[in-house]
Amino acid sequence: MEPGNDTQISEFLLLGLSEEPQLQPLLFGLFLYMYLITVCGNLLIILATISDSHLHTPMYFFLSNLSFVDICFTSTTVPKMLANIQTQSKVITYAGCITQICVFTLFAGVDDCLLTVMAYDRYVAICHPLHYTVIMNPWLCGKLVLASWIMSLLYSLSQSLMALRLSFCTHVEIPHFFCEINQVIHLACSDTLLNDIVIYFVAVLLGGGPLIGILYSYCKILSSIRAISSVHGRHKAFSTCASHLSVVSLFYCTGMAVYLSSAATHSSHSSAAASVMYTVVTPMLNPFIYSLRNKDIKRALKGVTMKPGNDTHISEFLLLGLSEKPELQPLIFGLFLSMYLITVCGNLLIILATISDSHLHTPMYFFLSNLSFADICVTSTNIPKMLVNIQTQSKVITYAGCITQVFFYIVFLVLDDFLLTVMAYDRYVAICHPLHYTVIMNPWLCGMLVLASWIIGVPYSLLQTLMALRLSFCTHVEIPHFFCELYQMIHLACSDTFLNAMVTYFATVLLGIGPLTGILYSYSKIISSICAISSAQGKYKAFSTCASHLSVVSLFYCTSLGVYLSAGAARSSPSSAAASVMYTVVTPMLNPFIYSLRNKDIKRALKRLSGRMV
Template sequence: MSPENDTQISEFLLLGLSENPELQSLIFGLFLSMYLVTVLGNLLIILATISDSHLHTPMYFFLSNLSFVDICFTSTTIPKILVNIQTQNKVITYAGCITQIQFFTLFAALDNFLLAVMAYDHFVAICHPLHYTVSMNPHVCGLLVLASWIVSVLNSLLQSLMVLWLSFCTNMEIPHFFCELNQVVHLACSDTFLNDLVVCLASVVLGGGPLTSILYSYCKRVSNIRAISSAQGRYKAFSTCASHLSVVSLFYGTSLGVYLSSAVTQNSHSTATASVMYSVVTPMLNPFIYSLRNQDIKRALRRLFRKATMKGVFHPGLDKCLSRRSKVRASNCDSWIKW
């Protein structure tokens, strides 16, 4: 197998979700609104965890990392489809397609690992509460996130390099709204056995591994929660991980559904439509799930909005001006007020 692409192709065609011209405006509006909600919602989660000292804990450290990854995850695919719809041009360059594959696999794997790390954090908090401060100290939390990044980056580099070794034919149409790895590999003219093997192994190790650890941690947590005598204690223990369980169910349920359905049906457009669930809808819903079910996040967001409102009404120097009781007349402070 030659390391160079024999056909010297320069571009692919992203067919998108539908080729019906009448639906393009609707698709553009839906993707744009979902993207804006995703970015805004996850940014609010990050700002809330940074600004509120009460949220400087391992749980919210991992949550802010997950929010950042979700913003990057959606930014890998949605801006390109918005540009394509707006310009009525379905072309994506060869280099752009490889880059999209690399970053999509990177952030998809990071989502898997961060959900597993958050499950481990909840497991230690519920099953080994006396050892929590030692087991989940800042150094350990940083190493867990760093390890997740390293493994995800190595996997994304491997997958993109494997695609670079392939030779492609004249059919450059991808029946998807982004350069999905399997769709691109199946367009190749050369032998794709090694690519399929690597994708399968990566899916089992990087997808099945975190999912198995999450399921194991929840089984242990359920047994510990059932041993709590008071109903209030059981409810409080379960509520700490209810948001995480909702996100895990949504992410893995939709992603597994997409790949299981793609193995059964040959309708690529149906697979592309179903892919919207885990690649667009799930990152959009994560902030709502965590903010609606988490009282700490609600309080932090209220404080954040209160500070933003006060800064919008008063100039930051107003307090200093009003505190000068001598040599400064009160009327001089009026200039600081924004009417």
């Protein structure tokens, strides 16, 4: 239940690691870097264990679960911290704080229990090797992971419910970068005795219990290792649990250091700084510990991330282009060169116009200039290579060049997609909440929305590229396209592409339908608000502010849908390549014309710009 605070507390202030303004960019860059390493590193461990059949064992099943939990564990705290630094805000809502406590304690508990389960797994493997497969059967492994989640969920709910009964007065500043349960309790102005008792009792039970289990397992393991006569046998037995022992030591030592420092100084930033070790550093280092000290993981990661070991040593692909008829090549070259130059010049003019005209220094045109930059980059990833191939009468693209093209094409395509969604949200705020527009769409939020579009696009592109790197190719290396299109590459592979197809379709649904849903929701609200306007002139004026964006969105999604419908009908024919010209070349080329022809502000800015240039 919500606490009955006399002052109706609805939010807290997270003071973070430092309040010095000059340190904020450094902290932002450092934590963003660590967060991306944590996510990518643990994601690679998960992909390696899924893709390599040699790792389909209890030990690596638990490891993949631990990697998943580490991603979630870090994601409960760091993104909010980064958002606060970027927006120069320290605020977290009461509901957000309680949610963060609940989710953080849940994943911390699962992390702890999984380390104990992994210690038991190593105990069975070393002390009872002949019965290992019988004891550690899939049913038991599933039950152990499920038990970890159930215990942690109950612990998390108990902590959250105990926090909900607290009352808070005026002092709502938390000297931490996230809502740490002990810090929140110390801010309460009601009696916290029951909270303290529950916290310490559960901490001993769920902290000391797993630790005792780990220590008991390793006592038995050490006893068994000592009984082995040969030095080589001892080394081999110990090496199977060295990585786990390193992770356990890192987790418990950093956790203990945090609580020792918090016991010494409850309200200082030293506790927050110490907690960085087990909330951020430990999850970041875990993939490195397992990959550096484990030959099986090393081998699996090479299979995921390194160039496949093809029998024919594939080093290049052949891009068949739009047509193989020699008489059509000059026409195609001239046509695509013209479209590329128009695209670059048109979008560059939009960017220059928005920069040079102070009247266009608004969120709408800030997003438009970013969209124009993304459009230039999308087109530049494939057209120049196509033009070079036609001019040199060569169809070759190197393996490295193809993978690079896949990576950058996906990055900028996803950026395009999310920027259109952000622009729809901007129009929604402008039309549905005009009086609060400048407050809501402040420069920091605009910067964060663009940054979020990049952050989503880069990891997704990296994931797709790494998945493509694990594919093996035999003799058929002809791509019936004018650039390295991911689907065409996957269909050329002679290795198992099930995992690639699964990841691609799942990500396409998530990153394709998600933004589209956001756009449709924004426009449903916009249409509802426009219909509520009484005068016809008012309706026309409101609709005209989003007409250009609506045209671009329709063009982008209709052409994309057309491509994938044609690809579904004929995957290996040039018809798919011809259809893809629409959203890879035509749409970026038309965007500047749509915005300049239908927008008086852009027209005026372009006239001023051309006047200055003359």
